[in-house]
Amino acid sequence: MKEALTLSPEVEQALRDGVPVVALESTIVSHGLPRPENLRVAREVERTIRERGAVPATIAVIRGRVAVGLDDEALEFIAQDDDVLKVSVRDLGSVVGLGLSGATTVASTSHIAARVGIRVFATGGLGGVHREARDTWDESADLDTLSVEPMVVVCSGVKSILDVPATLERLETLNVGVVGFGTHQFPGFYLTDSGVRIDWRVDTADEVAAIMDARTALGIRGSLVVAHPLPEDAQLDPVLHDRTLEEGLELARASGVRGKEVTPFLLDYFHRATAGASLEANTEIILRNADLAAQIAVASRRDA
Ligand code: PSU
Ligand code: MN
Secondary structure (H helix, E strand, O other): OOOOEEEOHHHHHHHHHOOOEEEEOOHHHHHHOOOOHHHHHHHHHHHHHHHOOOEEEEEEEEOOEEEEOOOHHHHHHHHHOOOOEEEOHHHHHHHHHOOOOEEEOHHHHHHHHHHOOOOEEEOOOEOOEEOOHHHHOOEOHHHHHHOOOOOEEEEOEEOOOEOHHHHHHHHHHOOOEEEEEOOOEEEEOOEEEEEEEOOEEEOOHHHHHHHHHHHHHOOOOOOEEEEOOOOHHHOOOHHHHHHHHHHHHHHHHHOOOOHHHHHHHHHHHHHHHOOOHHHHHHHHHHHHHHHHHHHHHHHHHHOO
């Protein structure tokens, strides 16, 4: 079999020289944001990370090969091709083995990033426990993977389409660390505050780096989630949010949307039903998280 995993020359060099690297998922690009904004945001995220002195490593499967670090052509392909699959950890083998292309989720991105020694990852919102999980058993593989892979994951909480308190309970069970950045309130993705309080608050990238170092020194497996809220003036109007969510969940139920389609369906419903307001919030979330992740990656190198 040909090599299953390739690093871009830039990422390979950075890892060799100890230059900070930030992993990025590609499902946000292929399935999370509408075209053509998705490509624009993907490029802007990479630029944001570079401006902080770190190297972006967007991860995807391109024609049977896992690529860590995409050139612009590959980024365009992920953003525009209709056959790009949503690939979780369990799908990686099939997509690579059968020579297909796919975009990686939080779970599969963390899995690959850890294999190549990248420790910091930026995304929008984690997957988690779905609201009907009691009946559907729908819980994202993001949770399971975060319990084993040693990443710092910067996100704005879990997607607000999920059962947030249940997801936080699961993260606790799985020994995944959760710290609020500048807050004790767990963010609500499109909303600044999910209404759930968390135990730990940090205020600097150095503190995050120190916590991750301590976890590693103590042999604690798994990830540290850095929950980074949108400022209140950038959040989606909470009334609009709650109404849209209720409608979207109802429509998903009525249309029989299930499994891995649920998340893309609801995100797309939000973008259309809020006339772009949720898209604006989502874009802001991703850019701000990339910026913070780059600062954390730089801080981690400093005391390495
Ligand atoms: N957060 C976003 N947009 C997304 C996702 C998260 O802002 O598109 C994606 C991530 O890739 C996450 C996935 O891992 O949704 C979770 O999907 P599921 O609920 O099917 O596990
Ligand atoms: Mn699911």
